[in-house]
Amino acid sequence: MHTEVTAKMKTLKKSELKEVLIKNWMTHDAMWFYHCLQECGIERTNKINKAAIRSMAAIEIRRIQKAVGTDKVKTFEDLKIIVDTAFNVLTDDFMDFNYSFPSENALHGEWKNCFAYNGVKQLGVLDRYQCGIMERVCGWFDGLGIKYSVSPPMAGCMMHTDGKCFRNFTFSFVK
């Protein structure tokens, strides 16, 4: 039995391995959120969650930056490479979102079915939840030291209030 299973593990597709790693990572994150919520309520949990994401995001994006070999983000093209790689490495299909660069200095992201929304909904605190997904994306740009603006500027859960979720990021790179 075990030799068969070991052989099967070796032939796991890269995409399956990635899915297991990312799903478990996100579940681990959700467990932290859940247990903090039980311990101290939603306000402090939001604070800790956002602080953890902020500091993690700054480091993860620098690791991506290093991996793609872009020392300094000087142009919008440099940023696009980093963003493409970050989304490619750090996200998976179950996150069900898409993004595009509709014009120079513009990034549009939209979520069809947010896993964070679904998880927080189960915990019954959506009305006071502060979005960790956007915190992570903003943490990337802050970590890279890039100036940007984001619209609409909201901290809560847009999926909860509007039934859909999107953000437009505008950068100020000179061509």
Place this chain on the structure above:
Amino acid sequence: MSSKKIKLAPKQKEKLLRNIWLLHDGRWFLKSVEQFGFDTATKLNLAVVKSIARTEIKQLLAETGFGEVRSIEDLKALMEIASLLYFPEEHKYEYKVLDNNTFVGHVLECYVHKMVSKAGTTAIHQCAAKLRFDSWCQAMGLDGEIINEREASKCNGTCEIIFKIKW
């Protein structure tokens, strides 16, 4: 999508994912320490480990189609797969089957101990290994006991974790 393509090898992607997952976990712990103090953060960490451990084994069982764990050899095989997947490369260990009911994991260099030593908190750290393996066994549907007698404050990064399983 950008016009220039940068292609990371699957190994590079895997390394980034594993490292950032650990980093994210560490940040939750640190921020919890800042908010609640060490004792509560430790309590939270142990609760989180207990619940995530069940999930990580269930996911692995489902993904590999492993089926039931029916013998000590099955357990060893699954432990080897799970450890390769969920422990970082710097975690050094050996597994050994002692008899039909006993499986031992010798930790030679513990990655958690390394991080805790860097943080200077070995004296007050509570090791989550026993809890994690208890949850792994529960997720495998096993009836047994995990024995880890060494305290984290005195382990120096090595220990012996014994799995006593009733079949």
